Amino acid sequence: MGVEWGRIIELWPEIQTAFFQTLTMIGISLAVALIVGLPLGILLFITDRGLFLENRPVNAVIGFIVNIVRSIPFIILLVALIPLTKLITGTTIGPIAASVSLSVAAIPFFARIVENSLREIDKGVIEAAIAVGATPWMIIKDVLLPEAKASIIQGVTLTIISLVAYSAMAGVVGGGGIGDLAIRFGYYRYDNTIMIVTVVILIVLVQLIQQAGDYTAKAIDKR
Amino acid sequence: MGVEWGRIIELWPEIQTAFFQTLTMIGISLAVALIVGLPLGILLFITDRGLFLENRPVNAVIGFIVNIVRSIPFIILLVALIPLTKLITGTTIGPIAASVSLSVAAIPFFARIVENSLREIDKGVIEAAIAVGATPWMIIKDVLLPEAKASIIQGVTLTIISLVAYSAMAGVVGGGGIGDLAIRFGYYRYDNTIMIVTVVILIVLVQLIQQAGDYTAKAIDKR
């Protein structure tokens, strides 16, 4: 399993491209997961039993959909979503197209994380806000989100790391990215150098994301 | 995307086989994850700063290994572990062989879950046990495990569901299973009937596991 430095230099442009593809996929799908998953997670929480917008049917339906999407193997999701992907991005291949499936997979994942983060908030603080006569929207904006901020950021970290893992499967639709490079060169072409390099890049990437997440979560927490 | 009932009956034996393959893979890798991941998770917890077997180097090393394994894309892991798989199972194909990689992936996952569950235990209860003069082993056995029991069971549920998702990739080494059936028929053979049937089976399976987990966790909790 020797590492040939020459090979790394030779394939450096490819590695760079893959790196940016990974960033693209994660960037897009993270953004979608945040934009859609956050409200969904909040909805899951506030419509639950005993909460201020308790609504059992809405809660059950969202919960069910979230569970279903989480049950489907990613590759099947990828296939099932081809029409949607085509509709949204106009293409079914490449990193942008892959981002559609990644987003769909990330939304329920992140929604559950948000829900769990919100559950950690002291119920008393929410009650105090209700007692003060705050509107549901104020409670969400000024109590739930600020109080769960640090925990949600940890959840974003976890989502990013899961997306890194999932994006390795994006090769199926030509999404490219570091994980796919590892599979194509390391696995199909027996290029141990590239395999090791890409795996190291992945490990470093994951560690950096983890540390950045930990640091941010700690830094913004006022407790 | 029509469903042809005849096709289902025709492939029923195949579906059954796949179902048992899934059960085999999950059963084995879950067992390994429990047996290895549980102590590892406990070790991660008790060697952490301020805990009763504080040992920074051990903690850092285990944490590092766990993070690395979690950073490697599953398919790369699958391939990298072929020699180990051969050594252990004598074969590199089939559900038993796939279980090796699944186990290796599940161990660090479950270890982290155990660690997080243990963190939820009131530190005071652990201190009370120390103050009473309990040995570390007694603290683990009679305080940590019972107190984190319900939370660990929820963690087992989560691990099983992740294993269901991962096992869909076991087709690479001919592992079979429901997820692989979905991929082989739904993805490679364009057989929508089987794809829908298998996805439904997966969804039902995941829901059942979730509900069984929730129920057990609630039932055994004495709080």
Next chain:
Amino acid sequence: MIQIEKLTKTYTTKHGTVTGVDNVSLEIGKGEIFGIVGYSGAGKSSLIRCINLLERPTSGSVTVDGNDLTKLNSEKLRKARLKIGMIFQHFYLISQKTVYDNIAFALRAAGTPSKNLKGRVEELLEMVGLSDKRDVYPAQLSGGQKQRVGIARALANNPAVLLCDEATSALDPNTTLSILRLLKDINLKLNITIVLITHEMNVVKEICDRMAVMQGGRVIEEGQVYDIFADPQKELTKEFISSVVSFNVPEHLLSEFTGTVVKVLFKGGVAGEGVISDMLQNYPVKGNFLHGAIEYIQERPLGVFIMELKGTSSDVMDALKYMESRSAIVEVIPNGR
């Protein structure tokens, strides 16, 4: 101000239903400070949380300022809550917002225009003595300071009613005192009705006008604080009072006394008139104070003394009669002789 009528609150748990409040009716007047005491689980919190409908009553009604809250829709209820402040044992401040923002939050809930916000927050901070903590996060405050922020938040929208659920139970006695004085102050200045839950009789003694004692979800005794302290009817009430006004002389000391041991109770202004002093000067008995306490409840003295009286039995009898004639309540305590 507050009418609670036949209020019952039951909870459904996995082990069956639990009755939190059991058919309670109460009337609390404007500007009153009303104390509710009872042991843990008596239903105090359940009751007070029904007053602003944080907990929806199973049956019965709650009328605050003429509005039957149980009949309001959620938007109207929210508006009604603006006029019912609440403070909690554990403060429940937004940990990620500064003191300023915690208070401004309440004002925004009432739709205060932002140009008035700053001035009003500063006024409130002034009132609770925290002007210098404006931009600090709750984690940097002491318990007492946190509770002051809680009070400022509760008062932000000039409520007519202030509900306090164990507002001082997490605080040390000194801080408790300062918070109680602040509440009393607010009550006097703003004529706010205060309902105050506690399990410490000291708190009731310090600031309440009327009180209720709860047990098993029911109100078992209710009345003027002074009257209840002076003459508690229920065993539980006596127990509570004895935790502040303790009249027990150690058993074995009691048995060493040779004279007649009496307990003398003075109500109202009488304690100030020197009944004991007159008695000692008018009768040839020797008095020996074993235990005594004069408490000022709502600034009226309530005195209890346990004395050993020595003298001929007829002199002692006369002395006792004299005291009774001056409206003291006298009780002879058997001391084993």
Next chain:
Amino acid sequence: MIQIEKLTKTYTTKHGTVTGVDNVSLEIGKGEIFGIVGYSGAGKSSLIRCINLLERPTSGSVTVDGNDLTKLNSEKLRKARLKIGMIFQHFYLISQKTVYDNIAFALRAAGTPSKNLKGRVEELLEMVGLSDKRDVYPAQLSGGQKQRVGIARALANNPAVLLCDEATSALDPNTTLSILRLLKDINLKLNITIVLITHEMNVVKEICDRMAVMQGGRVIEEGQVYDIFADPQKELTKEFISSVVSFNVPEHLLSEFTGTVVKVLFKGGVAGEGVISDMLQNYPVKGNFLHGAIEYIQERPLGVFIMELKGTSSDVMDALKYMESRSAIVEVIPNGR
């Protein structure tokens, strides 16, 4: 029994180091009940947690029963802890084990052979009055019952020392009293040394022999409980005592009195000897009790009265001198006249 020498404990936090305990030396004798009071953050918990090395001191030593704990290796320390029971404010029982198993856990820690286990657990349950709760889980117990389990667990291995960190702060006054009586009982029966942290002077008054007052990590006052109650030296100590023995007469009442207002303090057995009664009978002054309290601290009465004395100024002077001669401490309070 316990020697604490020059003990300092500092914590390193992300905002720098915090001193929990600052150069404290204390000696606590065998069979003593030693109380430590102080406001939140004074270092009480830090100090008591250093006694069984739950917190390792930054410097200084802790000797329990002749063993310098700071010098022991972890196995020896564990053995030493078997002889130092500890009970906590929040009980810290294993929520997933029955009462029986919670107590048996402690016994197993000491390697008790399983045939002796059952008998000993039942003996302990008997002692704390919980024989009927043997197979119940902590969640089904009241606070006081949980604390009794905590006590049984702490006493399981016949410790020489019992450490109590705010053992009653989470309990209502009645339950507090019953727990304190139980502790006193145990102290008498088993001659166990008890170190007890609290911020309630009532608790100290009720059962402690000696006490220390902590502030900012230091012990600022230390001595017999009776002496400290009778004659506190430090401002903080006075504040604490005033929370139990309150001597304040409302300001505006004070200004209405026409006579001389005096505060009379009796120490020790004197209170029982009828000094005031004699004074009133021997001098032509009229006494008017404004406030009075006789507390029994360690069963010795400590009496404080605030009286208005009316009479000619020379008679009043004589009366005061008389009381002083009978070793009462008399202080004239200016009342605005």
Next chain:
Amino acid sequence: GSGEESGSEGTGGEASKDIKLGATAGPYSDMLSKAIVPGLEEKGYTVELVEFSDYIQPNVALDGGDIDANLFQHTIYLENFEKENGMDLSALITVPTAPMGLYSNQYDSLEAIEDGATIAIPNDPVNGARALLMLQDEGLVELDPEAEVLQASERDVITNEKNLEFQPIEAGQLPRAVDGSDLAAVPGNFAIAAEMDLLDALALENMPDQYRNVVAVNAENEGSELAKDLVEIVESAEFEAVIDEEFEGFGKPEWMAE
């Protein structure tokens, strides 16, 4: 010497007649089950089919003895694989194989292809190289003559007159990519699985025998009873009948055409 020894081991293994055959999901797995397994069963074998969803593991398994024969690869791939992995496998006989085709929903002839069109090609090296060779044969690109035929990748393209933009994706996904990109080079087996008509292709791969799939066994077992039986079955008339009936469009190898 050693070859014979392991050969006899192989024979020992055959005595049980319990065998495992490997294939990738799709037509070759079907070819095994429909055209070969019945013949084997007639000869008294008990056959288990193992389906893989990738191109590496069937050989790894064959080398490790986990399966007894496989059918999914062509000769060039097999030889390259042996070289890369230091394995000793041998091809027994070629079978009818579906040719790779160039499909498009945009264009109806090669000439119509516009400058800068996107083309999806397989992301595994062997099929990727095949696609490039097909494009070279059609005169759309020119590959570096020095590049290894089997490993040729987009980077070996030296002239690309129409500036085709290559998008390597997973082979099984290619039929679906016909919609997503201008052109797609789809391996025959997936095209058939996706019910595409081979005749719709703008171009079909020119398929010499070394690009036709083979039944492969471990070299040790080349002379085994099973190997002989497999060859016999493939050469039988029943086999060809099944192919004609169920595997329309599969290009027959030279030996069969004869």
